[in-house]
Amino acid sequence: MKPIKLPEPPSSTPMGVPDIFEGGVYGVIRRALVIGNGFPASENQSIGLVRALGLSEKQTLYRVTRPRGGVNEWLHWLPVSLHKKLDYILRQIYGYTQILLVGRGKKLVSLHTENGGSTGLSSILEADVKKIVAMARETFEKDGPLLVVASGRDTVSVASDIKRLASDNVFVVQIQHPRIHLNRFDMVITPHHDYYPLTPHAQEQVPVFLRRWITPREPPDRHVVLTVGAPHQVDSAALRNAASAWHDEFAPLPKPLLVVNIGGPTRRCRYGVDLAKQLIASLDNALLSCGTVRISFSRRTPEKVSNIILKELGNHPKIYVCDGEEPNPHMGHLAWADAFVITADSVSMLSVACSTGKPVYVIGAERCTWKFVEFHKSLREERGLVRPFTGLEDMSESWSYPPLNDATEAANRVHQALAERGWRLRP
Template sequence: MRPIRLPEPPGGPVDIPEIFGGGLNVIRRAVVIGNGFPGAENQCIGLVRALGLAEKHTLYRVIRPRGGINEWLRCLPVSLHKMVESVIRRILGDSQFVTTIQQRRISPMVTHNGGGVGLSSILEADAKKIAAVARETFEKEGPLLVVASGRDTISVASTVRSLAPQHVFVVQIQHPRTRLDRFDLVVTPRHDYHVLSPTGQQEIPQFMRRWITPREPPNKNVVLTVGALHQADSAMLRIAALTWHDELAPLPKPLLVVNIGGPTRHCQYGADLAKQLVGSLRSVLATCGSIRISFSRRTPQKVSNIILRELCDHPKVYIWDGEGPNPHMGHLAWADAFIITADSVSMLSEACSTGKPVYIVGAERCTMKFSSFQKTLQDKRVVRPFTGMEDISDSWSYPPLNDTTEAAARVREALAERGWTLQR
């Protein structure tokens, strides 16, 4: 029997509706839940970029009350913090409370390109609303990817997943300390597990170990990285190279970029390290064409003052004063070598993703997981200590850190196990 061929419908073939073309299994959009700190939010956006959703994400932010006595309440969970703040307002009255806030102003978050992000331009994170959007738009737009980072975002991201488990895929960046099963994936640096290592066990007294997390090795939904995720991918660096070409391309080579952070609880330093850095920089000036120095928001004034006083008048040295566009991405694109203080996991992770020489200052002052991170970098030979004896014109290389791309690959694998994929 000859097969029957049905005629084509008038007007030619009919397009298959998107919903029947894998629409319910394809992620086309993302939500980023941030905490207002660039180091955390840039990790989320970096992962979203690596997943191809750079232009299709919405930023929400967990907003704590700020100013005055609120700075002393930051150790509380966000919900409890807001309750306490409300009680204080009732007791003191709004006018008195506003006066208290004004005694300590908070500057807006600064993005990588120097723009300011005020709270008024960011949606406040509401777990119930985000979950409702995911459920209500699922049949039309497919699943929702949720990426969060930072302690304040943990409860919001986990609540979104509990309210819409069939409609969202939740990635929590940085270790949430407990109950990892609240998330589909957890992306965290390997050094967060320093407390379980033999060195960590020696550093931490027995009676304190029960209070320190994590207390268990990573399970299958934990993605371990070397450093922090970030946005400094090849596409971003190509754009930065073009944007900063006129200012940075003409500089005498080699161009040495110096990024100075600020002391932390486990990486403490002050004026003594600044003086050491100044002396070492003077020693390598002869082998540098140009030096560009930048401070972070955490840099103590006593540190920046020493650097400015000792080096600002040298013809080879330029120190960014914080005014105008932030040259950070331009520096990553155009630098021939970097010197970075050991406190900043983010700045080190970005620099080590370029494959260019990276020298560290102050690694010997780090303890606990910061010390573990420094040891990993040195074991991988992606960094060297800065002593002042270097010839900056001598280039050396290494396999660049590729944490963001590798984390994105793990997200894709986990989505595939669930029967979902990302829009290409």
Template sequence: MRPIRLPEPPGDGMMETPEIFAGGGGGGATVVRRAVLIGNGSPGAENQCLGLARALGLADNVTLYRVTRPRGGINEWLHFLPISLHKFIDQLLRQFFRNTRFAVVVQGRKPYRVSTGGSVGLSAVLEADVKKIVTVARDTYEKEGPTLVVACGWDTISYSSLIRKLTSDNVFVIQIQHPRSRLDRFDLVVTPRHDYYALTTSGQQEVPRLFRRWITPQEPPGSNVVLTIGALHQADSAALRLAAIAWHDELAPLPKPLLIVNIGGPTGNCKYGVDLARQLITSLYNVLDSCGSVRISFTRRTPQKVADVIFKEFNRHPKIYIWDGEEPNPHMGHLAWADAFVVTADSVSMLSEACSTGKPVYVIGTEHCKWKLSAFHKTLRERGVVRPFTGLEDISNTWSYSPLNDAIEVATRVREVIAERGWTVG
């Protein structure tokens, strides 16, 4: 059996905590030992928060809060509103139309339930409460030290910025994904480099001047902005080694090379349909002779018609297994045991994870991408971490590149900025 190739963690000791700071020996309140994470219900966003907490060595002491919008009925048309206004209108409508025939229109037929944190690896998720977070950060500062607050997603911006405003001396606030304006509301902003695509020559030509400021960030990166190539995630070396053990019995016996195919779904900047599914089918047939086995996974964004076309074609193929969506999710096992990947071009998260393994990554559908997503793919190609999936590949061949390591690089910058305040991460 061929060994699993995983990128090794940095060997310069950067992630180790000096002994003097361990266990509170560094003066108590100057050591950051805990993290409050604020997500928006999207696994892609919340995994970024968790990935940074892992890279900082705080994964064992995190609390995940979630900002949840009202769902169902008319609420599906109100997601463009600021979340506080959306919640106010929802409460108003529910009171006004309660016990009337219009209640179903307002509320929907199924009550909305806040899911647990199973999708992001935590057993429980709390409803975001600024007052509670601020109170705990203040009241426990002397005993527990400062609190690191990491938020990701548009709906979390008002929460994280208010927390910093109310208790800036007790917290260090990091906002992942660009908040578009007033970056001084946060101690640090972490955002992909392609979020600044509108400032490039190509970006300036693509958008009428009147609409530029509303579409993407305008100000160039300042001193409190950390630029990444892709998305942060939890698939670090330690996590993949654990996944390799957990999935050994199922994935180790499979004929090699093992090709993992991850299929996302169309987005505003990468629109496609069954046409891409048929292109993928043709290309997979062309490379099957060089594959030992193939495993295909869909995401919750994958259109049913796309999944149906692929399932109908490959459901009975002896070399191909299609994950049915039932738990346990084999995604981490796939990352650990794959010899190569094919990933649809729409997903920055899935591409970032695959490109962090150091294994060959083929992309399908880049021709459907535009705007800043096309800039992301251009960067990946220039770094030599991805190649287009054409169907002419020999999957047994490989190539080398420097794996993406955004979480470690961001964690290094976080430690530097926190040190300027006289704190350290323990």
């Protein structure tokens, strides 16, 4: 059996004030509060940073939720607070039992307001600024400062308000560029390609009269930590645990094992059946050097894409297509795969795969535009983390690179910033 190769855990020596101050009460952070928006790809970034800081067992998840169902599906462009007020007014007009007509398929859907609603996460706490600020102030003397980590557009106003109202009691980290003044947060962690609009090439693509509306408009300042991709929860310890947990299922498979992760088209990476056909043709060639191929889809994968792949590849003896019914094999794939093929649309999927140090091949990068071009250029040319998937690759030949570890690097910067403030973090 070919041994699996997992990256060694990085040095995690905390950077902070000298140990002589460890006994201090008011400057030691022992707990974290995560503010999410209900999207796993976004929330995993915050949880991944908290994990890298050693506070996974001492975190609480709050969530900013929007009203869902009915006309609310067309109101997601509004600020969250305004959206909720408008939803309240509509409810007064139509009544709580009134059903609104949804244009998509002429389907009737009742409105939901519960936090987590139809996703079964009603136990997640609602991100109420006043309650969070009161808790941070009231528990400060006993439990010390509170680390607040938020990610996603809908969390920006909540995180900035917490910083404004309880600046002496909290350290607020916003992941992903907030598109507002950066001094409203203690730290902003965002990928380097978010600053693509400032490059000369990007400026050429934007009409002069629109440039003032494109953000960010200023270079990163001292509040900003730039990453290559997205922070996440997958580290060497998680991979080793997954290798053990999925041993019985993956160890017997013929090697090399190629894992194919298929996302879905986005505004900046548009594709459809055309990419599926390209993938099928390329896999047909690569199969000669593969022992096993496992294909998985994301929640964003269009049905027309998954259907054609199932039709063309579902009965091949070397290929297994995950149907989404079994326990999610994602961690097992990361631990046991010898190589990956990933569609170009997902920063998160690529960031996680590149954290393994194993070969990562990208398909569809030529269909991406705007800042995604910069992201793929960074992965491919500057870091040597990925290669384009052509189907001509010999999967039995391996190559490697220093694993991408944005969460750990960002965590080190959090330690530095806390030390400058006279605080430290003690897991």
